[in-house]
Amino acid sequence: MEIAHRLNAFLDALGALDGLPLDRVEPWPTSPEGVV
């Protein structure tokens, strides 16, 4: 129950990202000298 509750909280939080233009950016790995 606790785990299901926590997992649902994760998914709810991530569901809030639906309206964002996520396809506009790529999650490039970062470099120690700055943003790639």
Added chain:
Amino acid sequence: MSIGNTDELAFASASRQAALMREKRLSSVELVTAYLERIERLDGRLRAFITVCGESALVDAKRAESEAAKGQWRGPLHGIPFAVKDQLDTAGILTTSGSALLRSHVPTEDSTVMARLIQAGGILIGKLNLTEFALGGTLRFPYGQPRNPWNDEHDPGGSSSGSGIAAAAALCSITLGEDTGGSVRSPASYCGAVGLRPTWGRVSRHGCFPAAWSMDQVGPLTRTVEDAALVLGLIAGYDERDPTTSRSAVPDYRAALNAGVKQLRIGVLTELVDGADTHPEVRGAVREAARALAGLGAHVEDISLPLIPHAGGVFMALCDSEAAGRHQSWLTTRPGEYDAGTRRRLVAAGLIPATAVHRAARARALIREQILAALGRLDLLLAPTSPHPAPPSRATLRPSRARKRRGGDSSVVAPTPRPRASPVCPRSRFRADSPRSGCPSDSSSSADPSRNPPCSAPLGRGRRQPPSLTGDPHFRRRRRDRSARPIVRDR
């Protein structure tokens, strides 16, 4: 020695202690002995330490004293006792990461940051308590419940709990913590210390047990901003054993403290300062800090970053899934040795769909883009570390209430792996003329590294007052006596 008694000596900054040693007015043995006495007297209650290295510290202090007598100085920390979070490897000394799983783990090599402090002449006095594997949410601490030195029924913050406690209660000269999503800044805020999360890549993580590799960063917790700048200067810099470290030159952060704040452009982050969850006392403290900065010549303006409210969820998805991957083997073979809170957190994170994690990584890129755009025209972002003052400790909460407790705002910066931002928890709330508390932090652009802790000079030099909690009778009592230091009950 100009410092009158052992309490004065213990609470003095490391920079001051080092100066006294150079003037031959203080010996390392005297200093180490004073801290060991305080640890013996106070730590039974505070539980800042997991391991105290009393015997070896005294041996090292005698050696330091002998070298000093001959004019041989190893570095700026010669003879100064420090302690590190038990997440950092120390050769030949138990290193548990706050977990029962590692109760017998003795590394054979020092972490890079540990080695650099030793090279600068520092003396390891002990290893500091933390939430299990630096993840937060620990229900039962295997090495004792850490307690806030200002009120031991309240949370000291985490995950670098012992580092915040030891700095604030003067159990050593300086400490190191590690910050993934607020683990340096939260205990600094709750305990009334200075906490600095360096820019990602600025400090080596070699020998640091990972919480989440894409966000982990080692940083100092100290009693003064000058000490934080001193320590950062010593631990920063390229390390061939950590490929994520930057090759950029390490500036003189201490010298930069004298630059002042005139012409500095500061943005007050409205989503966090004026958010519905922000305690009025915290909001007031941040606004007061902003006014103080403006009064000193900085240009201060409100700024809105609409993606910030997403940062907490994005951070949790990325941090927890990275941690779940790291712990998968032990979760399968040794699940019973985890704290129940840690185990639940990791098991739940292991069930997050990969597509959701990937979307969180994209959202992190968007948030980073927005923060960097703001820092293109501003030098600092000012915001609270936590939306509320230190809450009651989990040890004093019923389990159901403890589980519902929410985290702070420190994770806002953590999801930006290279945010060029260095949040600081200056001790502005300890200004003598302010009855308020709160937890202001600031994120500074490090495009010009010499400006890394720019607002710390005016904010960090006040007389200390205890943090207050509106409505909390224990804290109100402490506030009335206007004590300048935590009043810690002997065990």
